[in-house]
Amino acid sequence: AHQDLPMATINAQEIRESIGCFRVLIVGRANTGKTTILQKVCNTTDQPEMYDAKGNQIDAAIVNGSINCGNHTITNEMVFKSNPTFVFHDSCGFEAGSEGEFNDMKTFISQCVHVTKLDE
Numbered sequence: 001a002h003q004d005l006p007m008a009t010i011n012a013q014e015i016r017e018s019i020g021c022f023r024v025l026i027v028g029r030a031n032t033g034k035t036t037i038l039q040k041v042c043n044t045t046d047q048p049e050m051y052d053a054k055g056n057q058i059d060a061a062i063v064n065g066s067i068n069c070g071n072h073t074i075t076n077e078m079v080f081k082s083n084p085t086f087v088f089h090d091s092c093g094f095e096a097g098s099e100g101e102f103n104d105m106k107t108f109i110s111q112c113v114h115v116t117k118l119d120e
Contacts, residue, residue, distance in 0.1 A: 016085060025088075027105065050078055052077075055077075058076065074090065075108060
């Protein structure tokens with residue numbers, strides 16, 4: 001049945017221009033290389049700039065210390081200078097029996113699912 005449908009032509013550049021920025025949530029266990037994966041996606045070895053939910057830049061020294069301990073906030077935004085059209089959020093890691101972290105992620109997704117502008 002799906003073979004009879006015409007193929008839509010998707011132009012990635014047109015999509016990027018019409019949307020502008022993409023918000024991406026990366027999910028996984030703490031300290032397993034989620035940020036390294038994002039660096040590969042953005043073709044960089046630089047650390048991301050971090051912003052709180054209100055758009056205020058967070059001091060890198062504070063962020064790096066808390067990330068290394070596995071403590072950070074899912075609402076914080078990570079942006080790589082090499083690819084500013086992607087705004088990343090870290091799930092903070094899931095550990096066995098970590099219901100609180102899972103609920104934080106569900107709440108975040110529920111709040112963002114209907115947002116149509118990145119600054120909302």
